[in-house]
Amino acid sequence: MSSFFTTPASQKKRKRQDAPGVPSSKKQRNTRDDSNAAKSTRTRPARAARDESISGSGSEGDGSGRISDEDVESSSDSGSEEETGAQRRLRLAEQYLENIKGEVETVGFDAEEIDRDLIAERLKEDVAATKGKLYRHITSSLDFSSASKTAFRADTLATTSIAVCPPYVYTVSKDMSLIKWQLPTPTTLSQTQSKTKKKKKKPPGKAPRPSRRRPTKLLYTRGNQSESHNSKYQHHTGPILTVAASEDGKYIATGGADKRLIVWSASDLKPMRIFTQHRDAVMGLAFRKGTNQLYSSSKDRTIKTWSLDELGYMETLFGHQDEVVDVAALAMERCVSVGARDRSARLWKVVEESQLVFRGGGGGGSSEKRKHAGQKENGLTNGESKTRSYAEGSIDRVAMIDEETFVTGSDNGGISLWSLHKKKPVFTVSTAHGLDPPLTPEEASAEAEPDLKVPGEPQPRWITALATVPYSDVILSGSWDGCVRVWRVSEDKKRIEEVGVLGSNGEVQEERVNGNNGVIEARAKQNDAEEHLSVRGVVNDIAVYERGDRGKDGLCVVVATGKEHRFGRWKTVKGKNGALVFEVTKKVAEVPKMNGATPNGDTSERATEM
Secondary structure (H helix, E strand, O other), X not given: OOOOOOOOHHHHOOOOXXXXXXXXXXXXXXXXXXXXXXXXXXXXXXXXXXXXXXXXXXXXXXXXXXXXXXXXXXXXXXXXXXOOHHHHHHHHHHHHHHHHHHHHHHHOOOHHHHHHHHHHHHHHHHHHHXXXXXXXXXXXHEEEEEEEEEEEOOOOOOEEEEEEEOOEEEXXXXXXXXXXXXXXXXXXXXXXXXXXXXXXXXXXXXXXXXXXXXXXXXXXXXXXXXXOOOOOOOOOOOOEEEEEEOOXXXXXXXXXXXXXXXXXXXXXXXXXXXXXXXXXXXXXXXXXXXXXXXXXXXOOOEEEEEEOOOOEEEEEEEOOOOOOXXXXXXXXXXXXXXXXXXXXXXXXXXXXXXXXXXXXXXXXXXXXXXXXXXXXXXXXXXXXXXXXXOOOOOEEEEEEOOOOEEEEEXXXXXXXXXXXXXXXXXXXXXXXXXXXXOOOHHHHOOOOOOOOOOOOOOOEOOOOEEEEOOOEOEEEEEOXXXXXXXXXXXXXXXXXXXXXXXXXXXXXXOEEEOOOOOEEEEXXXXXXXXXXXXXXXXXXXXXXXXXXXXXXXXEEEEEEEEOEOOOOOOXXXXXXXXXXXXXXEEOOOOOOOHHHOOOOXXXXXXXXXX
């Protein structure tokens, strides 16, 4: 007798029957699964087609190195069914690169040139710029001797300083005037070449000069000395000694003998703020590159820092033992100043609140012995001429080459190259602008009948202006010898080499190397001013900027001139009170013909040096 408890387990389980006994919810679930499966089968070929179109998008059009539609079809047929869209695109990309490689091998490809032009050089320059190091050697590519000159002036006294914020120039003078000028844009090299081809054919190797147009006077403002006792007067009441322009073109700063530092709006030359924290004349100004942070040096032996974004005072730097006559700065938060007769240059690390002291004062005493030792090494006898050295009494000018290198100019005519790693000059150019003629007995003596047997001695010309192109090897210097001289920093940063005279049309002053003691002595010529009269008067300041992207269109040099020195009337020179604009173009390279022959018939490898 069988019952529920005696039947086996296999018979206890009830079998489910399909169709009639299935609930409605389960039927809906089954139908939804079937629809999803059908949809996936429909979208699968569409997705494959889309992957095929993406992978074959680079094969459209004709040309070598591209994958044709036949290749895509053959590759898709040969591919396995398990190959995904990503794998197919990767395979086609590899095939495309193989085709390009074959084309390069057959046609030819200068990878070094493209790498240098597009990637390598730009990256090197950017890295060097961020580190603040000299990275551009552009002196050899610029034609300084053929620079065009344009003079402009107003009815003022001696121009004491000049500042440039392209395309505007700002000049200040001893009669308390501040003038805003607009520089003309020179014609491009292609335009000048097309004009010269129509007019007259010039010999190859010389770049055509840009057209000469005078700067336009835009704004003018002048102070009043009679308002010196009025503390609310919104202008200078004494000679303006220095001027600086911010890089963004918003602010102009001026400092004068009236102890005032005035910040002006560059657009309309309206005074924005007057600072009277200095206790003596403001003699030097410099903006930190890329910011509105300002450094001011004064006759009160201090340097002050200002933030023009807030129009406020920040800090005072102490350390100089004499009046601070000049200051220079670049991108990092530091500045370099020179202290006149304390014969020192100081680099101020503002953030670290520290300073590095560089002692000058060379040119006499021990250096005289070194010169004689160098002459003996070179085999010079006592009968041969010996150039006299002049002791350095005051360091008057400073300019920064990069964040670790700077140059200074002194009253003995010396230009010194300094490095942060050495406390003494790395190299010195002695009497860079030559010597003044000896004084006559009447000028040298105060007696009514001077002794004719006592002749006067020639004196070196001071370095009255100094400028550099930041992070490059270009140095410009000025004095009252009638020219602006161009110098170059060697690639090892251990020498200063003379390039020539700005706008001299190829006339270069001879130089003489004295021994191995690192001193170049320029040959003194009494009639030097008559030979190079590109600048008439005392060069009181120099401003320079590059035209075009990274200086591809050359340099623009603006020079402030006057009949007397910017700080006094110790030296009066025949000249004009005003300014000059020099347009320096790039050198033109000549492509040599077959067998090294140039268009002139020369057999030299290159007509001109780049």
